[in-house]
Structures are given as structure tokens and as C-alpha cells.
Amino acid sequence: MPRSVDNDLLVRFVDETQDLRAFYSTEDESCNLESPGQTFSASHHDDLFSSALESSPATLLPIATPGLEILSTDDAHNLETSPAEASHRTKLFSDIPAGSLLGRAGPNLTQKCTAFPLKQDYEVRLMKHYIDHMCHWFDLCDTKGHHFAYEVPKRAITCPTLLNAIFALSSRHLSITGHFDEYASDRYHQECLKHLTTISDDASALTNDDLLAATILLRTLEELEVPLVGTDYQGHLLGIQVFMNTQSTSVASSLRQASFWIGLRQEIYMAFVNQRPVKTKLDHSFIDRSFSPADDDTWANRIIVNCAEITKFCFNQDEQTISNYNKLKDYDAQWLDSRPLSFLPLSYREPDQSVGEVFPEICYLSHAIVIGVVHSIFARVLLMCYNPTLPRIGPSQKQAQQQMEDEIKSQIKELCGTALSNQLTMPGMFTACMGVAMCGDRFTDRDEQVALLNVLTTTEQAHAWPTATAQTHLKKAWGWVDET
Numbered sequence: 001m002p003r004s005v006d007n008d009l010l011v012r013f014v015d016e017t018q019d020l021r022a023f024y025s026t027e028d029e030s031c032n033l034e035s036p037g038q039t040f041s042a043s044h045h046d047d048l049f050s051s052a053l054e055s056s057p058a059t060l061l062p063i064a065t066p067g068l069e070i071l072s073t074d075d076a077h078n079l080e081t082s083p084a085e086a087s088h089r090t091k092l093f094s095d096i097p098a099g100s101l102l103g104r105a106g107p108n109l110t111q112k113c114t115a116f117p118l119k120q121d122y123e124v125r126l127m128k129h130y131i132d133h134m135c136h137w138f139d140l141c142d143t144k145g146h147h148f149a150y151e152v153p154k155r156a157i158t159c160p161t162l163l164n165a166i167f168a169l170s171s172r173h174l175s176i177t178g179h180f181d182e183y184a185s186d187r188y189h190q191e192c193l194k195h196l197t198t199i200s201d202d203a204s205a206l207t208n209d210d211l212l213a214a215t216i217l218l219r220t221l222e223e224l225e226v227p228l229v230g231t232d233y234q235g236h237l238l239g240i241q242v243f244m245n246t247q248s249t250s251v252a253s254s255l256r257q258a259s260f261w262i263g264l265r266q267e268i269y270m271a272f273v274n275q276r277p278v279k280t281k282l283d284h285s286f287i288d289r290s291f292s293p294a295d296d297d298t299w300a301n302r303i304i305v306n307c308a309e310i311t312k313f314c315f316n317q318d319e320q321t322i323s324n325y326n327k328l329k330d331y332d333a334q335w336l337d338s339r340p341l342s343f344l345p346l347s348y349r350e351p352d353q354s355v356g357e358v359f360p361e362i363c364y365l366s367h368a369i370v371i372g373v374v375h376s377i378f379a380r381v382l383l384m385c386y387n388p389t390l391p392r393i394g395p396s397q398k399q400a401q402q403q404m405e406d407e408i409k410s411q412i413k414e415l416c417g418t419a420l421s422n423q424l425t426m427p428g429m430f431t432a433c434m435g436v437a438m439c440g441d442r443f444t445d446r447d448e449q450v451a452l453l454n455v456l457t458t459t460e461q462a463h464a465w466p467t468a469t470a471q472t473h474l475k476k477a478w479g480w481v482d483e484t
Contacts, residue, residue, distance in 0.1 A: 090121045114157050122184075126170040127153065134169055137220065137427055138262050140367040141297045141304075147258040152213050161195045164188045165214035169221045176224060176464035185221065192218060209255045212243045216259050219266050224464060257286050261301055265427070268308055268375075272382075272434055277312040277319075289331075291338040296365075299339050300372030306331050307379035314386040322388050332380055343369055351417075358451035359417035370418065370425040377415040378435050384408050385438070405442060412439050416455050429459045437470040441477035449478050 095117070118124050131153060138148035145151070156163040168188035174180035192214060205211055243259075252260070264280055271278045282305055288298055289305060310328050313319045346365055351357035364370050384404055391397040412435050419425075419432035432455055440452045453474060456467040475481060 091124070092121075095119070115160075115163050123167070126167045126174075129170040129174060130166045134166075134173060134220075136424075138216070139258070140371045140425060140427060141261055141300045142258045143295070143297050143366070143368055145254055145258055147255045148213070148216075148262070151255055152217075155210050155213070159210040159214075161192050162210050162214045162217075164192045165217040165221075168192060169217045172221050172224055173464055189218065189221065206243055209253055209259070212256060212259045215243060216262050216266070219263070223266065223269065225466060252284065252286055260284065260286075261304070264304060264308060265371075265375075268304070268311055269430070269434065271308075271311045271315065272438070275315050277316040278308045280308070282308060291334060293340070296340070296342055296368045296372070299335075299343065300368045300375070303332070303335050303372050303376045303379070306335065307375045310379040310383050314382055320386065320388055325383070325386075325388050328383060332376065332383075335376065339372075342366075343372065351413075356447060358448050359413050359420060361421045362414065362418045363421050364418070367425045370422045370428045371431075373418055374415060374428045374431040377411050377418070378431050381408055381411045381415070381435060381439060384411075408439055409442060412436065412443075412452075416452070420455070420458075423462075426463055429455070429463060430465055433459050433465065433467055433470065437467075437473070440470075440474045443478075449474075449480075 118127060131149065135146075135149040135152070139146045142148070152162065153166070156166055165188075168185045171180050171188060172185035175182040175185060196211065196215070243263075264278075267278050267280045287301075287305060288294065289302060291302075294302075306328065309331075313324055313328055342365055346363040347361070348363075349361040351360055364373065384407065387404065390400050390404065415435045416432050419428040422428055436452045436455050440449075443449055443452060453471060456471050456474075459465045460467045
């Protein structure tokens with residue numbers, strides 16, 4: 001089966017966590033955990049992926065090995081450390097009793113090495129946190145399939161790398177919110193890297209949907225540590241790009257397509273953070289740019305593709321022609337005029353300025369619609385910031401500039417209002433934070449500044465999404481730096 005991979009891209013899975021590098025100062029240093037007898041050393045590879053494990057321990061605990069032994073019982077007491085968890089009664093899980101009908105499944109399935117049933121209390125908690133909470137970050141435009149809620153956990157039963165990726169993401173999120181051992185995620189992360197770094201000579205691995213899904217989860221884990229304004233090493237994102245940019249004669253599976261759309265949203269976020277063009281290929285056969293009737297997921301994905309194109313336009317000077325600008329602007333306008341009635345707000349309420357409200361309340365019917373709307377607004381504002389048609393000099397320059405500033409502020413308010421009014425669509429808040437970081441410095445009214453800052457702080461407090469750097473930048477831009 002012929003395949004080709006972008007020559008510019010290398011599959012690199014790199015853990016660049018600075019805290020982890022500082023914690024492990026030498027290769028043979030003992031792990032500073034309470035677990036007795038746990039000492040580990042780094043592994044080295046001379047191939048394409050050698051940098052992935054440098055200055056990091058190869059294994060910190062025996063996690064989800066091919067035999068799917070996750071963590072030893074002796075280590076269980078080290079994982080839940082917050083005061084709230086101190087009173088948590090550890091539940092004793094076990095194998096299914098012999099002869100119970102609960103353990104029956106197809107003969108070909110039961111012969112496989114499986115992880116279920118999970119036997120450790122913390123394993124169960126991590127999986128349930130993923131199923132109950134984390135998976136909802138992904139299936140926003142996957143209304144029919146819900147692949148990351150249903151298919152990914154099912155595949156993790158027999159895929160150690162995917163299982164470890166789930167545990168790594170869940171434990172990282174829980175540790176940031178103060179309810180889990182802060183080093184547990186690093187242990188699961190490292191075990192994932194041990195397998196992912198072995199696929200350099202295996203072209204078939206690039207068509208492995210399980211590994212692609214694991215890479216999506218690990219990318220999200222990394223995003224939880226990337227400042228909204230700053231530089232990211234993007235280790236797993238390079239992996240996603242190579243997975244998705246691999247050409248194959250076969251039709252992409254539904255899980256692969258779902259992973260692509262999640263990966264594209266992740267790539268848009270990282271392109272914005274690093275102010276660089278989107279690198280993901282946008283010519284896959286399953287991408288629909290038309291305006292023909294379709295479901296809400298498709299309409300949302302159409303504008304997300306245009307958002308990716310706008311990011312390429314804005315952060316690549318070679319793309320910044322007036323013809324390209326008009327093409328992107330025209331697509332946005334036609335998308336607005338062609339989208340179905342379901343994309344109209346369920347309700348709209350102007351902000352009540354008498355009680356200090358700044359943003360309108362704008363409710364929508366579904367996650368997919370919210371994601372489509374926030375990406376359309378974000379892309380529209382980004383395109384305004386790079387408008388090559390604005391007069392550069394002359395009497396009309398100031399007027400045109402002021403009109404653009406007013407429109408940008410109006411769009412940012414609608415973006416924040418949409419995100420705050422539909423907070424169950426959690427990534428909508430992440431996109432709103434991008435808009436605030438991009439244009440928050442344009443606001444001079446104190447009440448508006450406070451409201452914008454509240455979007456950032458609320459997102460970090462509620463969802464553990466890193467916005468502290470953006471908060472600092474905005475406070476400095478507003479002249480708040482001397483305030484306590």
C-alpha cells in the first residue's frame with residue numbers, strides 16, 4: 001500500500017516538561033517517591049527518536065506493560081494525596097469470580113491480553129474521570145460517533161499505549177486541580193513514549209488508529225502545560241501531523257477522521273500560540289468545504305478548516321495577498337449565509353450594564369454549533385487584524401482603523417459571551433481565551449478589562465487550562481502591573 005510522508009516532518013514524541021527535567025537531575029538518580037525500592041535509570045535510543053527519552057527516566061513504575069500490569073499494589077497509597085482524598089476509602093477491586101457470567105465474551109476476545117477489569121482503585125478513578133469528564137473535550141463535532149467517549153476506552157482494553165495515554169491525561173488534569181499525585185502523569189507519559197519511540201521503522205504504525213488516538217490524548221496533556229502566550233515544544237503534535245499527513249490508498253476510518261478534526265483544532269491552537277502557519281494538510285478526501293446541506297458537525301468542521309486557512313494566511317507573509325484575503329473573507333460570509341437554522345442562537349440577551357455585565361448571553365443548541373461559532377468568530381477577528389486592504393495613509397486611514405477596532409471589540413465580546421453562556425462546551429472557553437489574549441489589550445474601559453480577565457481566570461480555575469501568562473501580559477498592557 002503506497003504511502004508518503006511530508007519530508008519536512010519527523011515523528012518525534014518528546015517530553016519537554018521542565019519540572020520533570022529539574023526533578024530528575026541525573027540518569028541514575030533514585031525516584032523521590034514514597035514507594036520502597038523504586039529506582040530507575042534513563043534509556044537511550046540511537047534512532048530518529050533518541051531525544052524523546054534523554055534526561056528522562058525510561059520507566060518510573062510498572063505501568064500498562066504489554067501484559068497490562070498497571071501499577072503495583074504497593075504504590076497505590078502514593079497517588080491520591082490531597083486533603084480531600086486523605087479520607088477517601090480505598091476500594092478493593094478484584095478479578096471477576098470464577099464461573100461468573102460477567103467474564104464471558106467472544107472466544108477470540110477473551111484469549112487476548114486485556115486490562116479489564118481494572119483492579120486498582122486509582123486506575124478505576126482515572127478511567128472514570130476520562131469517561132465522565134475528559135472525553136467531552138474531544139467529541140464536540142462527533143455527534144454520531146462519540147469516538148473518544150466510546151471507541152477509545154474500548155480499544156484501550158487491549159492497547160497498553162492507549163490505556164496509558166488515558167491514565168496520563170486524567171492524572172495530569174486531576175493533579176492540576178489538586179486531587180492527584182503530580183508525578184503520576186509523568187510515569188504514564190514515559191511508558192507511552194517507550195512504545196511510541198519504537199515505530200520509526202514501522203510504516204504500518206502510521207496507519208494505526210490506536211496510536212493516533214493516544215497521540216491526540218498526549219497532545220492535550222501537553223496543552224495543559226503550555227502558556228497561552230509562549231513557546232511550546234510540540235512533541236506530540238509533530239506525531240499527529242505525520243500520522244495525519246501520511247497518504248494511504250485506503251479510506252480513513254471513522255476514528256481516524258474524528259482524530260483528524262480534534263488534531264486540527266489542536267494545531268490551530270498551537271499555531272496561534274506560536275504565531276506560525278498551520279502545518280496539517282487540508283486536502284484529505286473527507287474534508288468538505290462545500291455549502292451543500294449537511295449535519296451540524298459538518299458545518300462546524302467547514303468553518304474550522306477555514307479558520308486553519310486563515311491562520312496560515314496570517315502567519316505566513318507569502319500568503320498575505322489581497323486575493324487570498326478576499327477569498328477567506330468571502331468563504332466566511334458565504335458560510336454565515338448558508339448555514340442551517342440550527343446555528344441561530346437559542347436565545348440572546350444584551351448585557352445588563354447596570355449590574356456590571358459586559359458580554360451578551362448567547363445560548364446555542366449543541367456542542368458542535370458552539371465550536372463552529374467560536375472558531376468562526378476567532379478566525380474573523382484574526383483576519384481583521386491582518387487586513388491588507390486597510391488604508392495605510394490619508395484621511396480615511398484613521399476612520400477605517402477605528403471602525404475595525406470597534407468591530408474587533410464587538411466580536412470579542414460575542415466570542416466571550418458565547419463561551420460563557422455555553423460552558424458545558426468546555427473548549428469553547430479555550431477559544432475565547434485565545435481571542436482575549438489576541439485582542440484584550442485593545443480594551444481601555446476598566447469594567448471590560450476586568451470581564452476579559454475573568455474569562456482567563458475562570459477558564460484556568462474551572463478547567464485547569466493555562467492562562468497565567470496571558471493574564472500577566474494583559475495586566476501589563478493595561479498598566480495594572482503596580483497594583484496588588
